[in-house]
Each structure stands twice: as structure tokens, then as C-alpha cells.
Amino acid sequence: MSGVRHRRHPRAERAARVVSGRTRPRYDMAGGGADVVAPSGRRRRDPRNERARLLTTGREGRPRLVRAGLSKLAAASIATVSSVSKKIRIENPEFLIAVIPDMIDGRLDRFDRQLLGAARKLADAGGGAVVVLGARSAPPMHETLGQAGADRVVLTGADGSDPEARVDELVTLLDRLPPRHVLLSESEDGADLARRLAARTGGALAAGVEVLGARQIIRPCGAGRQERASEPASLMTLAPDRIAAWDGAEHEILPLEIENVAPTARNRVQVGALRAADPATMNLGVAPFVVAAGRGVTDFDGFRATVAALHATPGASRVVCDNGDMPRTTQVGASGTVLDAVCYVAFGIAGAPQHLQGLGRVEHVVAVNTDLHAAMVKRAGLAIIADAQHVMPVLCEMLAKERQA
Amino acid sequence: MKAIVLLSAGIDPVSGRPAPVGGEVRAIGLARALGAKTLIGLHAGASVPALADYGGYGLKEIICLSGGEHDPVAALAQFLIRASNVSAPDLVLAGTRGCGGADTGLLPYRLAEKLGWPIATGIAAPLEEQPAAGRLALAQARARGAVRPVHVTLPCVVTVSDMAECVPSFVFADKRAVQVRDERAERTPQGEMEEGLLRPYRRRPKLISAARTGGTGGQLLVDPTPEEAAAAIIAHLRSLGVLAAADEASSSKMT
Numbered sequence: 001m002s003g004v005r006h007r008r009h010p011r012a013e014r015a016a017r018v019v020s021g022r023t024r025p026r027y028d029m030a031g032g033g034a035d036v037v038a039p040s041g042r043r044r045r046d047p048r049n050e051r052a053r054l055l056t057t058g059r060e061g062r063p064r065l066v067r068a069g070l071s072k073l074a075a076a077s078i079a080t081v082s083s084v085s086k087k088i089r090i091e092n093p094e095f096l097i098a099v100i101p102d103m104i105d106g107r108l109d110r111f112d113r114q115l116l117g118a119a120r121k122l123a124d125a126g127g128g129a130v131v132v133l134g135a136r137s138a139p140p141m142h143e144t145l146g147q148a149g150a151d152r153v154v155l156t157g158a159d160g161s162d163p164e165a166r167v168d169e170l171v172t173l174l175d176r177l178p179p180r181h182v183l184l185s186e187s188e189d190g191a192d193l194a195r196r197l198a199a200r201t202g203g204a205l206a207a208g209v210e211v212l213g214a215r216q217i218i219r220p221c222g223a224g225r226q227e228r229a230s231e232p233a234s235l236m237t238l239a240p241d242r243i244a245a246w247d248g249a250e251h252e253i254l255p256l257e258i259e260n261v262a263p264t265a266r267n268r269v270q271v272g273a274l275r276a277a278d279p280a281t282m283n284l285g286v287a288p289f290v291v292a293a294g295r296g297v298t299d300f301d302g303f304r305a306t307v308a309a310l311h312a313t314p315g316a317s318r319v320v321c322d323n324g325d326m327p328r329t330t331q332v333g334a335s336g337t338v339l340d341a342v343c344y345v346a347f348g349i350a351g352a353p354q355h356l357q358g359l360g361r362v363e364h365v366v367a368v369n370t371d372l373h374a375a376m377v378k379r380a381g382l383a384i385i386a387d388a389q390h391v392m393p394v395l396c397e398m399l400a401k402e403r404q405a
Numbered sequence: 406m407k408a409i410v411l412l413s414a415g416i417d418p419v420s421g422r423p424a425p426v427g428g429e430v431r432a433i434g435l436a437r438a439l440g441a442k443t444l445i446g447l448h449a450g451a452s453v454p455a456l457a458d459y460g461g462y463g464l465k466e467i468i469c470l471s472g473g474e475h476d477p478v479a480a481l482a483q484f485l486i487r488a489s490n491v492s493a494p495d496l497v498l499a500g501t502r503g504c505g506g507a508d509t510g511l512l513p514y515r516l517a518e519k520l521g522w523p524i525a526t527g528i529a530a531p532l533e534e535q536p537a538a539g540r541l542a543l544a545q546a547r548a549r550g551a552v553r554p555v556h557v558t559l560p561c562v563v564t565v566s567d568m569a570e571c572v573p574s575f576v577f578a579d580k581r582a583v584q585v586r587d588e589r590a591e592r593t594p595q596g597e598m599e600e601g602l603l604r605p606y607r608r609r610p611k612l613i614s615a616a617r618t619g620g621t622g623g624q625l626l627v628d629p630t631p632e633e634a635a636a637a638i639i640a641h642l643r644s645l646g647v648l649a650a651a652d653e654a655s656s657s658k659m660t
């Protein structure tokens with residue numbers, strides 16, 4: 001047996017914690033921040049007390065523990081980030097990275113931002129600057145471009161209606177810059193333009209790049225069964241949703257002296273304006289908005305009128321097609337069509353697994369069903385527990401009334 | 406009209422075995438929809454048995470330029486220039502992307518550049534009203550079933566979209582009847598090799614779009630009146646942007 005066993009003396013401990021100067025006795029149980037020394041002589045941790053000391057307010061007012069004891073520092077840094085936002089200026093770049101975004105209607109979409117993110121990666125690896133080649137007909141906002149990571153902007157005159165004239169102009173402009181890399185997105189228009197540029201200049205094209213770094217790019221080939229890793233090419237297209245957009249500090253757009261090019265029309269290829277498809281006859285697999293009927297629908301004339309009023313493409317469950325109420329081409333599901341729609345409205349469809357397979361990529365579902373526990377109701381963003389036969393005519397009426405007003 | 410369809414010896418992406426490429430099969434369908442009188446398949450490279458499959462989709466004759474695989478663009482261009490002395494093709498059709506090679510879809514563009522012809526890309530169908538002779542009106546396929554009219558002067562190169570619906574039916578007897586002819590291509594120097602390391606594909610996760618994570622968060626209406634239900638549906642569809650706003654709908658009706 002070694003020595004005396006120390007025992008706690010609660011009454012004495014309590015007496016030591018008395019806060020004086022009050023009529024009623026009060027005790028300071030938190031211990032004033034100092035660690036408590038156990039009667040054995042070992043210092044004891046007070047986890048509650050520690051937590052209170054480490055607690056700071058983080059992003060969006062969420063509680064946050066700063067373990068390194070830097071709570072005061074952390075609070076200070078949050079304050080500076082939010083108050084001072086300094087634009088990054090690249091005055092004398094080592095080289096240029098050219099970006100040709102699609103910029104439909106002069107707006108940067110998600111893919112254009114990813115393109116700029118990739119360009120920043122290449123530029124920041126060696127002190128380069130990012131040049132955006134935009135269209136003069138729909139000039140982009142400097143502020144949004146700067147936030148997306150661009151340093152310079154050049155506007156081109158030719159629009160997409162004469163692709164050959166556009167390529168002529170771009171080739172001359174790129175000759176004058178000349179950038180180390182040119183980036184486009186592997187979207188419909190970007191892919192076409194990149195290939196036209198590659199064919200005109202005779203250079204190589206790295207198409208559909210999925211991984212991009214300053215030293216290496218990786219792109220699929222061989223029917224998607226193989227991939228090729230190589231150095232970044234002079235002309236590249238990026239696969240969508242692969243490379244993150246720029247989320248650092250805003251860049252400042254500085255002017256760039258470059259002689260403008262007057263585009264000369266060639267008129268061998270003329271591309272007209274986009275014509276949206278007629279939803280009533282459109283291919284179900286590509287339709288953006290589908291309204292479908294299941295066995296809960298008995299009034300099919302009313303259903304067809306609703307679909308027409310909503311300007312949607314009609315769909316149906318298998319039971320409805322089997323009964324001959326809707327044509328087989330409208331069947332949605334495992335043995336029908338898999339949709340690529342933005343929104344799907346289901347009237348009286350239970351949501352069998354074979355049917356839900358057809359909704360693979362659909363983001364928003366609206367269900368009208370009498371059964372609160374139907375699988376389709378669970379899948380829906382807006383679920384209405386009501387009889388479809390009552391809702392459909394009122395829906396038609398409301399839309400017709402709006403149209404008259 | 407005389408048309409030539411460019412055939413690449415592709416593979417099936419799933420099994421890896423030789424198979425016809427979707428875009429090229431559709432190119433045969435488009436050539437027929439355009440009313441091509443003579444239709445010839447052309448492949449730069451030695452003949453392979455899989456090429457006969459294209460015969461089943463409606464080609465009577467396929468010419469293989471053996472020795473042309475080193476520089477397909479040069480071999481194909483040489484053949485077409487030589488053919489134009491005898492009977493010039495008006496139209497050269499190709500798929501949008503190959504399947505099994507570099508798959509960049511660059512070959513038709515390079516060929517058009519070399520021949521000095523215009524190129525119309527991603528075509529799904531001919532347009533109904535055709536302009537005067539010497540020009541062609543085509544429908545370019547775009548996302549969500551939209552189309553863009555493209556007018557192009559002949560002779561031209563046309564690439565056919567993988568989404569085009571002009572897939573000809575397969576006839577086994579035609580596959581057996583097709584003539585696959587080998588023709589020696591003039592020796593061309595080896596085209597530029599692709600540098601880099603080739604290895605099996607590794608699947609990598611895509612970025613998750615912010616739009617998809619921020620859902621509307623399940624709204625439920627139990628036994629509403631039909632009016633409430635209809636109003637809720639219309640408001641929801643408007644907020645998603647799939648239903649035109651009321652004033653737009655009425656103005657589009659007037660025009």
C-alpha cells in the first residue's frame with residue numbers, strides 16, 4: 001500500500017467557492033476559468049468550461065469551436081474578410097489564357113464559369129492572365145466576369161449566324177494575342193467552334209477534358225473505355241461539370257490594347273434562329289416538361305385539354321397505355337421512355353418502381369393523387385391529395401381565364 | 406444527288422467489339438431522306454468484317470482505302486478529289502464523333518478544310534422547304550428537341566447528330582449483298598501522332614450542381630378545394646419556369 005488515499009472533502013470545496021457580499025449564500029461553480037486541482041494534486045479538466053472558452057460564432061452564425069485557442073484571432077479574421085474585399089490585379093502577365101465562353105444572351109452560365117475556373121488554374125500556375133473573348137452583340141458585364149476570374153475582355157463582332165466568318169475573326173484575334181492555351185466548353189456550340197478553330201489552324205485539339213492541372217490533362221477516348229493523359233494542349237474543350245468554377249477573390253478587368261478585326265461575311269453556311277420544338281409532338285425523351293396520366297385518370301379528354309393548356313408533352317403510365325387510353329409512345333418508365341425533363345406532373349400515378357425508373361434525371365415532380373401514401377407523393381416536390389378529375393378542369397379553366405385577361 | 410458516307414471502324418462502348426457507330430448509321434438515313442441517288446460508303450483503312458453491317462442499313466457499296474489509316478484526312482481528300490474528275494459527290498456525310506479511336510469528331514472538319522468545302526454540323530433532318538439547287542436547308546439538332554435552320558452551299562460536308570431520328574431499319578439480306586471493295590490509297594506520310602499516355606478509363610465523380618441540391622423541399626396539400634389545388638400547381642410551375650407567365654401567354658396568343 002503506497003501512502004494515504006486522498007479523499008474529497010465536499011464541504012470544504014464548497015466553502016472555498018462562496019461568493020461573498022450577498023445576503024443569500026452563492027457559489028461560483030465554474031471555478032473562474034482556472035482548472036480545478038483534485039485533492040490528489042492532479043489538475044482536472046473542466047470540459048464545460050473549456051467549451052465555453054473555445055466557442056465563437058462562425059459562418060452564418062453557426063457555433064464553432066476554435067481548438068487552437070485562437071478564438072479572438074478567428075473572430076478578427078472573419079471580420080476582415082467580410083469588410084475588406086480587394087480585387088486582384090494582374091498588370092504584366094507572363095502569358096495569356098484565352099477563354100471563349102458560349103455566353104448565351106450575354107450571360108455567364110454554369111459551364112462558362114467552370115471554363116473560367118479552369119483558365120484561372122492554368123494562369124495562376126505561372127503568373128498568367130485570363131482573356132475572355134465575348135461577343136459585341138451581347139457584351140458581358142465586367143463585374144460578373146471579374147468575379148468569375150477574368151482579367152481582360154476582348155469583344156468580337158461576328159455572331160453565330162455565319163460560323164466561318166466568326167472563325168476567321170477569332171483566328172486573326174488569337175494570332176494577335178497570342179495565348180498559351182485556348183479554352184472552350186464541350187457544349188453544343190462550344191464543341192463546334194473549337195473544331196472549326198482546330199481545323200482552320202491545323203493544330204491539335206484536346207476534346208472533352210475531364211481533369212485539368214497545370215502539368216497534365218486527362219480526357220476520355222476509345223469509346224469511353226480508355227483515357228489519355230498528356231500535357232495541356234494549345235486548344236482544349238472542357239467536359240461539363242468536371243472543373244470547379246473560380247470562387248476566390250474578384251479579379252479586376254484591365255483594358256487590353258488590341259487592334260479590332262472587321263469580320264467579312266462568307267455566306268457559305270448560314271445558321272438561323274433557334275426554333276423550340278412543339279411540345280405536343282416532341283420526342284418524350286428530350287421534352288423539358290411532361291404531364292402524365294395514370295390509372296387515377298378516367299377523363300382523358302379533360303387530361304388532353306390540360307396538357308395542351310400547360311404547353312406540356314403528354315405522358316402516361318403503362319396501365320393507361322395497355323388500356324389503349326393513350327398511345328404506347330407516351331409510356332414513361334422502364335419499358336417506355338426515360339425522361340430528361342425539368343418538371344414532371346403525375347395525375348393519378350401510384351409510382352411503381354418500373355414507372356419511377358423513367359424519372360431518372362427529373363428534378364421536380366408534382367403529384368396529384370387520392371392516396372397520401374403513394375410512392376409518387378413521396379417523390380414529389382408538390383403533392384396534392386385530391387381527385388384528379390376535379391383538379392384538371394379547374395386548372396384548364398384558370399389557365400384559359402388568364403389567357404383571356 | 407451523289408452522296409458519300411464516311412465510315413469509321415468503331416467499337417461498341419459496352420462490349421468493346423466491332424460495331425457500327427450510331428452517328429454514321431444515322432448519316433445513311435439522312436442521305437436517304439435527302440434523296441441521294443447514289444450512296445457509297447468510304448473508309449480510310451483496310452477492310453474489316455464489321456463494315457458489312459453498314460450494308461444492312463442501306464449501303465450497296467463500301468470502298469476501303471487500304472493504307473489510308475496513317476493519315477485518314479489526306480487519303481479521303483485524295484480519293485474525293487480523284488472522284489470529282491469522274492463524277493463529283495455533292496455531299497459527304499459523317500458521324501459527329503467516332504467511337505473507339507481518338508473520338509474527337511475532328512476528322513470531318515479537317516476534311517472540309519482540306520477540300521475547301523463548307524461544313525454543316527450536328528444535323529438531324531432536312532428542312533421541309535428546300536432552297537434553289539446548289540444549296541441545302543437542314544435542321545441542326547439542339548438540346549430539348551429544339552432545332553436551328555442551317556443553309557449551306559453544295560458541295561459540302563455534313564455531320565449527323567447522334568440524336569437524329571433518321572435511323573434506317575436493318576435488313577440482313579442487304580448486309581449480305583453489300584460489296585466491300587479494297588482500293589489502294591496513295592502512300593501518305595504518317596500524320597501527327599497523339600502524344601500522351603493511353604490507359605484504361607477511370608470513372609471520376611462529377612461536380613454536383615448547386616441547383617440540384619437546393620430543392621423546393623416537399624410541399625403537401627391534403628384535400629384542398631380544386632381551386633386551391635390548381636392555383637398551387639400553377640404557382641409552383643411558374644416558380645420552376647416551365648410555365649410561361651400569364652402576360653407572356655396572352656401576348657403569344659395574340660401574335
Ligand SMILES: Cc1cc2nc3c(=O)[nH]c(=O)nc-3n(C[C@H](O)[C@H](O)[C@H](O)COP(=O)(O)OP(=O)(O)OC[C@H]3O[C@@H](n4cnc5c(N)ncnc54)[C@H](O)[C@@H]3O)c2cc1C
Nearest residue numbers: 294295296317318333334335336348350352354370371388
Ligand atoms: C416488367 C414490367 C415492366 C413495367 N414497365 C412499366 C413502365 O415502363 N411504365 C409504367 O408506367 N409501368 C410499368 N410497369 C407497370 C407498373 O408496375 C405499374 O403496374 C404501373 O406503373 C401502375 O400504373 P398506375 O400508377 O397508373 O396505376 P395504379 O398502380 O393502379 O395506380 C393508380 C393511382 O391513382 C390513384 N388514384 C385513383 N383514383 C384517383 C383519382 N380519382 N384521382 C387521383 N388519383 C387517383 C391511386 O391512389 C393510385 O395511386 C411494368 C411492370 C412490369 C412487371
Ligand SMILES: Nc1ncnc2c1ncn2[C@@H]1O[C@H](COP(=O)(O)O)[C@@H](O)[C@H]1O
Nearest residue numbers: 411413449499500503508509510511512
Ligand atoms: N478512318 C476513317 N475513315 C472514314 N471515315 C472516318 C474515319 N475515321 C473517322 N471517320 C468519320 O469521321 C467521323 C468523326 O470521327 P473522329 O474524328 O474520329 O471522331 C466519324 O463518325 C466518321 O464518319
